[in-house]
Amino acid sequence: MGNHMRFGRGQRTRFLRESASDYHRNGLIRLLEISIDYLDDVAKECFLDLALFPEDIKICADSLLDIWVYVRKLKWHDALSILSDLASRNLLNLTSTPRRKVSISNGKDSELYFSQHSVVRELALHLGSRDGVVHRKRFLMDGKEHSLPGKWELLNYNACNVQVFSIHTGPMEANHWFEINLPETEALLLFFTSTEYSLPPFLKSMNNLKFLMVLNYGTKRATIKGLDVISSLTQLKCVRLERLTAPLVQKQRKELSNLEKLSLSLCEGFQYASTFTITKLRDFNIDHSSNLEEVPISFCYMPSVKMWSISNCHLVQKLPYELGNMNSLRMLRLSALPGLKELPPSIGKLRLLECLDISFCEGIRELPEEIGQLKRLSEFDMRECSRLNRLPRAVCELSALKLVICDEKIGK
Structure with a gap:
């Protein structure tokens, strides 16, 4: 057969299948x-x-x-x-x-x-790599790795002007990280699977960071360490955290001076970490917090907030009266809170409110008369509010109302 390659039947079939697949x-x-x-x-x-x-x-x-x-x-x-x-x-x-x-x-x-x-991701990787390492706008891992690639250590000595940085690993303690010089990076995405995770120490030097996402897609929540460092990031605009548990924090006030959006999904313990002062927040969201029983009053002191959402938190039974302090609020979402019994009468103070969502709040039996004071309310979603037997006469005063989503019983 000379120098020709020979394959057995199984090898030949596998070779042809892989070649056809490629x-x-x-x-x-x-x-x-x-x-x-x-x-x-x-x-x-x-x-x-x-x-x-x-x-x-x-x-x-x-x-x-x-x-x-x-x-x-x-x-x-x-x-x-x-x-x-x-x-x-x-x-x-x-x-x-x-x-x-x-x-x-x-x-x-x-x-x-x-x-x-x-x-599709392979195509995006291929097209994004054409700029070369020096001029690349995105720096990322092709797939999940146990730790940072060793070749990335060079980024400590040569400042990387990359705009967006994405890291995908397993568990990471503080000593697992090495320094990376990212003075121009505006977005940092951290993906991992673990029950414990430390934010990278180099995060504190990312002075231009505007977007931070920390996502644990494991089956259990991960205790997150090093969270306090975000208070030093003065350009930070948006923080997204998913499937994390906040550690106990010291009672000290920290100001997130320019943060505009905060989203917590499948997270626990962050109501105890509410020592942060957030004066410019415009968008606040908590979703699927299994241990949230009482909404902290501090969550209602957001003078600039326009969208405020708490959803899929089954232990929440009441909302603080201070909810009415959010004078800038345009959209209020209280969805899938089956333990919620009522809306606070202070809701009538939200004079700029345009959208109200209480869908899947099965425990609400009636609405407060003060709801009639929401003169700008144009959308009202109250699907699957099975115990809501009657509406107050004050709903007739909602002159701006254009869209109501409800069950047939309430519709009549």
């Missing part, structure tokens, strides 16, 4: 690349950001939108339009929880998720 995969990538060519420059940059996220994992679509808004400097409605366009081209998949239909709205539905196929 051939079709490469062909699919070429076809997808043609689809990318039809995108404008802004949409192409947004598509390349998909490589920052792990493949085949459902991630809240707001995470992607936040990067486009706070780092890419897009307007919210433009970011939504690009998200819809990428989904229509099958470059990402949009899904929602069973309770809600897939919809793209003005930031009102935090239960919208996106995921991407491995081939």
Whole structure:
């Protein structure tokens, strides 16, 4: 047979199968690349950001939108339009929880998720690597690794001007990290699976950081360490934390001077860590907090907040009267709180409120008369409020009301 390679039957079958698989995969990538060519420059940059996220994992679509808004400097409605366009081209998949239909709205539905196929991420990785290491806008891991790649140590001696940095590892203690010089980085994404995790020490020197995401996609919550460092990041605009447990913190006031958005999903213990002063927060969200029984009064002292949401927290039974102090509030979402018995009468003080969502609050039996004072309320969602037997006559005073979503019983 000379120098020709010989394969047994099993080897030959496996070789042909792998070759065919690679051939079709490469062909699919070429076809997808043609689809990318039809995108404008802004949409192409947004598509390349998909490589920052792990493949085949459902991630809240707001995470992607936040990067486009706070780092890419897009307007919210433009970011939504690009998200819809990428989904229509099958470059990402949009899904929602069973309770809600897939919809793209003005930031009102935090239960919208996106995921991407491995081939699509491979294309984003391929296209994003064309700039070379020195001029690359994104620095990321191709896949999950146990620790930081050793070659990254060079980034300590040579400042990396990368705009977005994404790290995907297993457990990380403080001594597992090494210093990385990231003076220009605006977004840091940390993905991991573990029950304990320490934020990287180099985070404190990221003076230009605007977006921070820490996501644990393991089956159990992880105790997060080093969280206090974020109070020193004066440019930080948005923080997203998922499936984490906050450690006990010392009673000291720390100011997050420019933070505009805070999202806590599947997190525990953060009500005890509410010693942070957040004066410029515009968007606040807590979702699936299994140990949240009482909403801290400090959560209601947000003078600039426009969107305030607590959802899927089954132990919450009442809301503080101080809820009415949020004079700038435009959207209030109190969804899937089955233990909630009533709304505080101070809700009538929210004179700028335009959207109220109490869907799936099965314990609410009646609404306060003060709800009639919400003269700007245009949307009211009260689906699946099965014990809500009557509405106060004051609802007739809601002159701006345009959309009501409710069950047939309430509709009549």
